[in-house]
Amino acid sequence: MKESMNFSRRWIVVTGASSGLGKAIATLLASEHQANLILVARRLEKLEELKHTLEKKHSIQCKTIAADLSDISNIERMFRESIQNEEVYGVVLNAGITYFGEHQQLPWDQFEQLLATNVSGIVKAVELYLPYLTEKSQGGGIMLVSSVAGLLPVPYQAAYSGSKAFITHYGLALNEELKGDNVSLTVFSPGGIATEMTHSSGLAAQFEGSAVLQSPEQCAAEAINAMESRRALYVPGWLNRLQVFGARLLPRSLLIFSAGKIYRKALAAKRNSQ
Ligand SMILES: NC(=O)c1ccc[n+]([C@@H]2O[C@H](COP(=O)([O-])OP(=O)(O)OC[C@H]3O[C@@H](n4cnc5c(N)ncnc54)[C@H](OP(=O)(O)O)[C@@H]3O)[C@@H](O)[C@H]2O)c1
Incomplete structure (x- = not known):
């Protein structure tokens, strides 16, 4: 069995650190684990603000990288810059976007952006960091932030749900391939979180x-x-775990029908509030 990860004074890359879950992960890694951080997202001013707060409050070191992770050349640059002067031990691939609405209303360029951010960008980053972490032999790890929507199909978030299903299956399959190696890969699948994503999508x-x-x-x-404990798959929150467990016992068509009902109502509420 692999030893648990130890983040203390190690360098961890966190993508999507400018808001929501990524910002909260970076903050807790600094405050509870004394990790040094490489914060990545497009909005540099938000990353710089976080860097200053965390360095001042928790006596750790932070670096920022402004990068559009829907662009493969930016992912290659993030990788190069992150390992240039530091030894990276952990990578949290959290950046992601959604589209909430009728799939037929989703413009093609927005779909491509979603696919590039949520799928191709993640695969590219894993392709770069995995051999690096293996070669370093420090017992490092990668975490892919997926979603419950990757375990259960979600109407009105069809493309998002499909992108997260890819990440979940890809991550779990890769985790098995890495069983004998000194690195781990965790798929983390939250349900709803109160973040910019839930606000701006209207959810x-x-x-x-x-x-x-x-x-x-x-x-x-x-x-x-x-x-830290190198879980293959983890669903946070008892309500989400209950939902995922319950889903195994019920017919898939019933689950999709019920989700459709809930999200149709949410879409109507979004339209009424506009
Ligand atoms: N919110 C939920 O209910 C929920 C549920 C399940 C899973 N998740 C997953 O959790 C992760 C974090 O989402 P969140 O809820 O924290 O959303 P959020 O507050 O909107 O944060 C998304 C982060 O991703 C970054 N990002 C988006 N597109 C990017 C790009 N092209 N290049 C670089 N960075 C990019 C954003 O930074 P910039 O805008 O500064 O680039 C931001 O820091 C996502 O993978 C999401 O799918 C969320």
Whole structure:
């Protein structure tokens, strides 16, 4: 059995660190684990703000990389810059986007952006970091942030759900291939989280204030535990775990029908609020 990860004073890359879950993961890695961080996203000013706060509060070191991770050349640059002067021990591939609405209304260029960010960018980053971590022999690890939507099909988030199903299957298959190696790969699959994504997509209109949405901090704590203990797959929150477990016992058509009903209502609420 592989030893648990130990993040203390190690360098961890966190993508999508400018908001939501990524920001919460970075903050907890600094405050609870004294990890040094390489923060990645497009909005540099948000990353710089976080860097200054974390360095000042927790006496750790942070670097920032502004990169559009839907662009493969930016992923190659992130990899080069992150390993240039530091030894990277862990990589949290968290950056992701959604589209909430009728799939037929999703413009093609937005679909391609979703696919590039949620799928191709992740595969490219794994292709670069995995051999690096293996060669370093420090027992490092990668965590892919997927979603419950990658385990259960979600109507009105069809493309997102499909992209996360890819990440879940890809990650679990790869985890098995890595069994004998000194690195680990964890698939982390949250349900709803109260973040910019839920707000800007309009999903919050229906779910805000309900137990369905986890706070980014709660979710981040479970994410870090899952990565630290090298779990293959982890679903945070008892309600989400109950949902995933219950889904195994029920016919798939019933699950998709029920999800369709809930999200149709959420879409109507979004339209009414516009
Ligand atoms: N919110 C939920 O209910 C929920 C549920 C299950 C899973 N998840 C997953 O959790 C992850 C984090 O989502 P979140 O809820 O924290 O959303 P969020 O607050 O919108 O954060 C998304 C992060 O991804 C970054 N990002 C998006 N596109 C990018 C790009 N092209 N290049 C670089 N960075 C990019 C954003 O930074 P910039 O805009 O600064 O680039 C931001 O930091 C995602 O993978 C999401 O699918 C979320």
